[in-house]
Amino acid sequence: MSGVTILMVDDETEILKLMEIYVKNEGHTLLTASHGLEALDILKTRKVDLIILDVMMPHMDGIEACMKIREENNTPIIMLSAKSQEIDKIAGLSIGADDYVTKPFSPLELIARIKSQLRRYKQLNSQSARNDNEIQIDELVLNVASHKVTVAGAEIKLTPREFDLLHTLAINRGLVLSMDKIYTEVWNEPFMESKNTVMVHIRKLREKIEKDPQQPQYIKTVWGIGYKIE
Structure with a gap:
């Protein structure tokens, strides 16, 4: 599954640069933003196949950004957070995220999660297209x-x-x-x-x-x- 566009939202520049390498190796395009407001602006003009959202960010955090995105968009969302408590995971998933990865994470693990979500989303859309009624x-x-x-x-x-x-x-x-x-x-x-x-x-x-x-x-x-x- 190549040629998809992924939006990664994180205020840690090094993480964005690292994931850009791995995402490009998979044949995908990576768009980046440093906070939720910037991500929302990008989504107004670009079609995105998957979104990766860090929880802790300035201006607009990942939880609020996820809620805003889910008002109009069902694109798969993977949440990132340095917090490992169960309550943080529940909070992220309850407001519409599809998956949750705890920092620090392996880039290969995140790539695997990305592939899984893209497969799932494609299957759901295919089923919907086969029977709209x-x-x-x-x-x-x-x-x-x-x-x-x-x-x-x-x-x-x-x-x-x-x-x-x-x-x-x-x-x-x-x-x-x-x-x-x-x-x-x-x-x-x-x-x-x-x-x-x-x-x-x-x-x-x-x-x-x-x-x-x-x-x-x-x-x-x-x-x-x-x-x-x-």
């Missing part, structure tokens, strides 16, 4: 054309609003959607302190599609941010 997430299947939803083969009766809500989460699989983003997309009107409306519909949807609504398999809560489908 159907979305499958484990045992949950949505047919967009018929508005039919099944879980483990059993049909689930949803209201049109519940289907639109589930569909919005499903097509943004892996991304954390805020309350206002969900409301704007599903209700198609400005968000006006409508958190309760979203929460009530999420609760009803979970009661229909989840085996245990208290420990949901599909619709996950990301506390303080919103919801996502894993």
Whole structure:
């Protein structure tokens, strides 16, 4: 898999120079930025196939940058951090990152992670292209054309609003959607302190599609941010 463009965001110049050598050896192009704001500017004008984000950076750190990117972009993201605590890993993955590598790291390990994420992303896109009318997430299947939803083969009766809500989460699989983003997309009107409306519909949807609504398999809560489908 050659000819892809990777954006690496890190304020350590030596790391950027080192990874540029390894990335070029794989036949890829490496774009670099020293903080999140610079990365966002690059993404406005360049198509990028994968993003590597350091957590600790000036101006805008990796966590905030990841959240901003995920508002409109599902490009694979690998987080880098000198911190090894589990809570840092959870924080990075919960806001939309696809993988996490702890510094100091082996360049060869990072290259392997890059290859893995690019393969996974290509497979997901290929599956989506083959069947635009159907979305499958484990045992949950949505047919967009018929508005039919099944879980483990059993049909689930949803209201049109519940289907639109589930569909919005499903097509943004892996991304954390805020309350206002969900409301704007599903209700198609400005968000006006409508958190309760979203929460009530999420609760009803979970009661229909989840085996245990208290420990949901599909619709996950990301506390303080919103919801996502894993």
